[in-house]
Amino acid sequence: MKIGIDVGGTYTDAVLIDSGQVRQTGKVPTKQDRLLDTVLEALDSLDIGAKAFPREKVENIPVSTTLVTNAILQNRLSAVELILLPGSGMKLDSLAWPVPYRVLGGELDYRGRRVADLDSHEMQQLAEILKEKFLQAKQQGEKALAVVSGKFAHRNYILEQQLAAYLRKEIPDLTVALGSEWGQTNFFRRSLTAYLNLATRDLFSDFRDKLTKAVRARGLNAPIKILKADGGMQQAENIRPVESVYSGPVASLLGVLAQSQPEESYIVVDVGGTTTDIGLVLSGRPLLSSKGAHIGNFLTNVPSLAVRSVAVGGDSVILSAAGKQTTSEGEENINIEENINIEENINISLADYRLGPAYCLGGNNPTTTDALRYLGLIDFGDYIRAEEAMALLLPEDMREIPRLRNVAQKVLNLMVEKIALTIEALIKQWKEEPAYKIWQVLNPQHDYIFPIKLSGGGAGGIAEALGQRMNTTAGLAKHSMVVNAIGAAMARPTFSWTLNLDTNLRRYRIEETGEQGEWRGSLRPHREVEQFLKDLASKQAKKMGLDESQLETEPFDYFPLIEGYLTVGQIVRGRVHLPPGAFQLQNSGLPA
């Protein structure tokens, strides 16, 4: 028996799934400033503990939450000192660092070889400044947090560790995180990822601990899991906070995946209140972004699914330049992107915000949902009120039926066009993924026409028009109202373990965890290194409670290392992983 909870921008959904069938669903409004309460309300909206659904049968409680994303976007971050060891190369200020930093000497090269040591005088000076600073912070109840990040430290963390050890000694209650704990190549993103992770650590652990306590108090002993940006589900106590960014769009994609054939390729379009999320599934696998997640002003190397959002949804307010406007607040936010002339003087456009529910559902403002209702494309909401909503967009002397239909049709077109452009941008991004090997360039696989699977409130209303616009078939996914929560419930764990080995320098490292170590094997290993990676990965997989037989091994790259026409070693890259995926839902499930 699985539970799934998805915290969305407007609503939070919950589902209960048993024997692969959706047995119960629940929906509560999201309170952005009280996410913990929201999650618990969603949980309580399910009837767990009823005879058919005993508490002890709940296997786990997966939650997809916008907690960390919101904290970053709203700048609710703990204060962290960022200390950089950039060495030579591109100037630091060539890139827009969203946070201040301090710079120290000490340099490594692109293979992690030492070029210059740390300067002990600079270290002392830094320690003095930080002591002073943290003393002040302590008086205000803040913790002493610092990130030390060096260029090429992912290849050799020696300088980072030396500096961190020194600072810990000088400032005993200091918490220091290292950039090298995020082992991918990209000093800028690594530094910022380490920064965000430390800056959201307390917020995240507070949420996790309170949630755990509250869940236990309800007699549920199943492990709490959190959805990661890469679509993987992870035990809350094993997750690194910043890995949980972007849960929303990811959940809807997984929810559709859980109801599709394992080898299918398609586009997922999840229509929410004010945003529509779009993702791509290729042969049953969600497309991963080649770069890390981008959150607000922060570029990170957090692995994430290639999902895109566009500011249009079922509650998007329709604006009309000449018609009656009931908008009373947020006037200055009006974002008129695309105007379509109905008659000479009337411009119809879509705002990127909501002002409550649709007019036909009792709201005060004409929305896209009203247009879809008026056109008969959806069957919920009051038809008369939908007609009224369309009329509100026109001057009183122009409210004839053909004109009302025209307005509604324009709204549909605007909505479809915005979504279609975003789909095209995502497909373009996928087609233009960089390639670094000949076989990749000679074997492109780009000539698909993808069917579209829609989910979300009024999504069914745009299916036909979107299908026509994209020249493909488009249909509504099952359980489309709670597909996000299904995604949370059915998400599989992900795992990735990438080995980089330099046999000449006798060093290996693991990208995902930043683990580094000494290589004791031969200079030109083959089978040996493949086994080495498998052993390391299996050990880690077991630790995370994963089925190691499911691990997939990618082909290894071997670079002979030559000096003066002599082979002096090898650089080897290899990866073992568990791609994102979802457990399958049975087709016959019915919502309670």
Added chain:
Amino acid sequence: MKKTGIVFFPAFDWSLGETHPEREERLLYTQEQIFEEGVMDLPQIKQYSPAVADLRDVLRTQALFPNPDRHDLDAHLIAVGCSLVLGKALMAKEITNGFVLVRPPGHHSGTVVWGNRGFCTLNNEAILVNYLRTYYGLKKIAIVDTDVHHGDGTQDIFYYDPNVLCISIHQDGRTLYPGTGFCEEKGGPNSWGSIVNIPLPPGIGDEGFLYALEKWAMPAVREFKPDIIINSAGQDNHFTDPLASMNVTARGYGKITEMISPDLAVLEGGYSIQGALPYVNLAILLALAGEDYSGVIESQKMKRRVLGGEEVRAYIDKLHEYYKQIEPRWRYAQRQEWRLPAGNWVIRERDIYYDTEGIREQRYDLIRECRQCGGTVFISTSNLNTGEKAVLVKIPFEACPACEQAGYDLAEQYKKSAPTLLLQNQLHNRISFWENGKEVNLFATHN
């Protein structure tokens, strides 16, 4: 915002041999350096994905003899394809400049290709130039080759073409492969002066190199008024290069790039894959992107003695004066002997050595003197190792009617007798190929 395009294609699964300088490892550390710096996250950088070039685009510019199937082209077609990707992006104004950071290189590959020369099989820049002329109507293009080796292949391809200015600054051919690139090589009868060779003595560093560029190469470029400038950005002038003896630094390469201000830079040679490439590639990219490259400092310090100062400036000035005074001396062909159409035909006899595969080529180039256009070119070539012979007829871009007709007459004359004949009709963007007297569609199996 000004955008700098980059195609990075390191061909990590291709080499000319495990310990060959042109091997998988060559751009490995460059990738690490550029990605680690976060260059790809600069807002003005736009990364493009690689593509495969069409054989048609190759044969417009180069003659693959005895036929294309005899060459192993996969890696080379991608390097060319990458150049075209950025060429198109430039023409579409998506970018203001770009860096084709790819291997294998191309500038030793010439008009006729019997095999690989100096690690090159296809000439990335030359194919790009003719592509842009064909599809975007560019009239005049300047190529500035800053590889330490003479760009002999590029020179060969445009030797008779008055609309492409080829400037090569390199280590003196008396001291380095390929042993050509002297001042006397100034172009053909209709293109005299469109080839500029600036051979420099070994040991020159940033100062001397920039002096030659500032006082000689760039004034020539400005006088030529090109539509675009392409930089063959070889990196073997670096002070750590194992094959050559110059002393340019990474920051020197940044300044060189700034001074040339190319629309597109294309990587050529450079085989100090640890000492130079990570730094030089970074400096070039930053210079193109308008970023400060003064912090790009090699971990290895310079040990060789740098030749510079007044001595070098005087040497370059004197060479420049000498270049200006050189006058052509043409030999004319016997029309009956070569069965040539009407007109005066200059003949040049060439011996070309393909070092990678040890092939010797003997060539006769015949150029129709013309005041109206670049002049039709007829080339008779033999692979002395295999005894294979072939003929190339080139009707140039913007050919005059007389030269165009001369090209058709030559093709008619030789298509039966020559074992293989390629007609490059650049004027009308048509490529025709005859094998044993029969016309063959080369593109049927490749499309």
